[in-house]
Amino acid sequence: MGQAAADQAPNIAALLKDQDSNVRRAAANALGAIGQAAADQAPNIAALLKDQDSNVRRAAEVALESIGPLKLNSLMIILGGKYLDNRLDYYYTFWAYYLSGGNKDAVMLINWLTTSNNKIDKQFQTHTMKVFLTAWNIQNLHQELREKLANCISDLARQGSWKESGSIKYLKESEVLLQARGYLDQADVVNAAINSIAKKTWTSYIGKFWAVHVAFWLVLISVYPKSTMIQAIFFWNPYLRKIMGLGYINFALTWVPYLRQKLFAPFHDSLLADAELDTFDDEAYFEKSKVKRSDSPESIPILKAITTIKRQIVLVGESGLGKSMFIRHLLKTSRRVGIYLPAEKCSDGVMEAIQAKLLGVAKDTKFLRNLIFSGAIDICIDGLNEVSAETRVNMTQFVETYFRGNVLMATQPMEWKTPATAKTYILQPLGDEQIEEYLIGRQKTFSQDIEVSIPNYKRACKEYITSSLNTDQPIEVRNAIQSVLSNPMDLDIVAQMLVTGMEPDLFSLHKQQYQIMSADYEQKHTGNKFPLTAFSDVVYQMRINDESAISASNYIDEIRCMERHKMVLSRQSVDAEGTPTKDWFFRHDKIMDFFIVQSFLDNDERPLEHMDDPRFRGVYFLLANLLPWDAAMTLREELIQYAADSKDVSVSHKFIQLIREREILKAA
Structure with missing residues (x-):
């Protein structure tokens, strides 16, 4: 009959409730003959699956097959039949699956209602809850089937991972429906799920806020080393840094090595x-x-x-x-x-x-x-x-x-x-093997202006060390020589002289270095001598005032000459007004001591004035060799008396040792 008899389907469906089983069977057959056009009557036909007459049930089965895949409301009526007779549980379950036509939502719902320990697919949990709500709103559900559905809703709410705020409306709707039907325990479970979403939502907001805040400061600190504006606004303003840093930025800058490196990068x-x-x-x-x-x-x-x-x-x-x-x-x-x-x-x-x-x-x-x-x-x-x-x-x-x-x-x-x-x-001073290795290794430090034959330089170093540390000489003399050579600073001067073919005077190295420099100065300044006395007084005042930079105002030519001979070093910098400046410094305090000692040699009182000042310690050691013998012995006695009174023997012991070496060398 098909679509042509569709208008008669409601009238025929009314006969499905007739008291005569033959009429009910005939009506079912007629609706089955109409087919898909009678789909709206499927719930009424499905009710006949519970009929006591097997012929009626068979007619209903055939009719439902003819109509095709059933909607959810019809399937729920079929499933409700299982609660009329537990022995026919399989029968109603089968027909529910069969007549679903494999619809995913229908099959999923039937699985939940007919089995236990269902696995929750968290990816589709919100959709599953929507299907449950659709089934809940079907009229005339069997009471036990509705109770089963209520348990399914609570199980899904309890086991699900509810993170999306969009899920709340379905959970709230299910809570209201459960409460309306008196399923209070299940409603409480759903309410707990709703609260967890609210809590997670706030936690998510807070987490996102902190993530954005941390990212913001990481961007700032990555730009900080090169941006004076970022430095001034965000990092050098203590109030803004504390307020916008929310209390943890200072802590992070203190304890996180990467951030510390960034913080100090501009400095x-x-x-x-x-x-x-x-x-x-x-x-x-x-x-x-x-x-x-x-x-x-x-x-x-x-x-x-x-x-x-x-x-x-x-x-x-x-x-x-x-x-x-x-x-x-x-x-x-x-x-x-x-x-x-x-x-x-x-x-x-x-x-x-x-x-x-x-x-x-x-x-x-x-x-x-x-x-x-x-x-x-x-x-x-x-x-x-x-x-x-x-x-x-x-x-x-x-x-x-x-x-x-x-x-x-x-x-x-x-x-x-x-x-x-x-x-x-x-x-510790260098040992014999270290002395030779150090001296040879100085080839890396020579000026590019000096042409160096590496094999010749190595040979000169070995010959010089062998000659200087000859074991045939008196042990006292060898020890004195070894004491000088064991000092890397003095070895640097020895290396400079060896590479230029000069013979180092170990016990007057700095004097020899000065003489070479002053000869160069005199040659380049038309016979003018290096102003040793005046310059030495300036250096003495530098030591008194704890100054390290040499004043170039009156001695620029002298300083440049010393720079050529590696006695001073220059350093480029910028002053407070942004003007480029150049300062000079002694390459080592031993060189500074050499000039200071010149001011002591011409002043009988000065050696007695600084015995308690450790800044002049190196100067006194030079005096042990540079003072006339009688003056050196007098100063030795003064240092011994000072050591006895002050208990400070750091200068007197070394001074006495140097006097002994001087006496030995003099005798040799």
């Missing part, structure tokens, strides 16, 4: 300016120097003993042994934040000297204290022997206060109280 050159790392050739650094712990007789390589600056370290060594070179090597190769401070710049305090190199948040006293105490930055203080006792006391107090900080202090031997928290290492 990198300033922090290490005094170390002159741009002129430091790490390949030329001699790595085989050794040290001893103050509490151990064993000599160990310095690079093994002090691999990094960890906690407090005091490095003690005679002038020229390489203390400053080692510090520069550490700073050059380290990836940590490092600060190099000449001790003379710490007269107002170590903290103040550091702050003078910084701006903004990095300069903040509280912030800087946290960094130092936590060991976040490496502080190197060089030349403690060149400052007053009061300044050294302040440094000691600083180190002991920040006992967890990383501080390396370098000094010549002297009488002072080292920080109680520091380990002391004593830098």
Whole structure:
């Protein structure tokens, strides 16, 4: 009959409830003959599957097959039949599956209603809840089937992973429907799921906020080193940094190494300016120097003993042994934040000297204290022997206060109280094998203006070392020679003379170096002599005033000549007004001492004025060889008396030793 009889389907469907089973069967057959056009009557036909007459049930089965895949409301009526007779459970379940036509939603719903321990597909959990709600709203559901559906809804709500805020409306709708039907326990489960979504939503918002906030500051700090505007607005303004940083930015800048590196990046050159790392050739650094712990007789390589600056370290060594070179090597190769401070710049305090190199948040006293105490930055203080006792006391107090900080202090031997928290290492003179290796290795440092034959230079070095350290000479003489050659600074001068074909005078090296320089000066300035006396007085005043830069106002020609002979070094910088400047510094304090001692030789009172000043320690050692013999012996007695009164023997012992060597060499 098909579509042509579709209008009669409602009238025929009315006969499905007739008391006569034959009429019911005939009506079912008629609707089946109409087919898909009678789909709206499928729920009424499905009800006949529960009929007591098997012929009626069979007619209903055939009719439903003819109509085709059934809608959800018809399938739910079929499933409800299983609760009339448990023995026919399989029958109604089969026909529900069969007549679903394989519809995914229908099959999923039937699975939930007819089986247990259903696996939740979290990807489709919201859609599953929508299907449950559709089934819930079907009229005339069997009571037990509705209860089963209520349990399915609560199970899905409890086991699901409800993260999407869009799921809330379906959960809220199911909660209302469950409460309306009296399924309060199931409704409570759904309510808990709703609350979890709200909580997760807020957590998600908070998490996203923090992610955006962290990303914002990471972008700022990545731009910070090159943007003065970012530096000034966000990092150097303490109030804005604390408010917008929400309290954790300062903490992160203190404890996260990457962020610390970024924070100090704009000040990198300033922090290490005094170390002159741009002129430091790490390949030329001699790595085989050794040290001893103050509490151990064993000599160990310095690079093994002090691999990094960890906690407090005091490095003690005679002038020229390489203390400053080692510090520069550490700073050059380290990836940590490092600060190099000449001790003379710490007269107002170590903290103040550091702050003078910084701006903004990095300069903040509280912030800087946290960094130092936590060991976040490496502080190197060089030349403690060149400052007053009061300044050294302040440094000691600083180190002991920040006992967890990383501080390396370098000094010549002297009488002072080292920080109680520091380990002391004593830098050792070079041994015989090290002397030769060091001397040959100086070829890397020669000026490009000097033509060097490497084989010839090596041969000259070996011959010179063999001759100088000849074991046939008196042991006292050999020891005196070995004492000079074991000093890397003096070996540098020896190397310069050997490469130019000159014979080094080991006991007057700096005088010999000066004579070469002054001869060059006189040649280039039409016979004018180098103003040694006047220039020496200027250098003496520099030491008195703790100044390191040489005033070029009256001695520019002299300074340039000394620079050619590697007695001074120049450094380019910019003053406060942005004007490029050039300053000169003595290459080593031994060279500075040579000029200072000239002012002592012409002044009988001056040697007696500075016996208690460790800044002039090297000068007194030069006086042991440069003073007339009687004057040297008189000064020796004065130093002995001072040592007896002050208990400071750091100068007198070495002075006496040098006098003995002088006497031995004189006799030889």
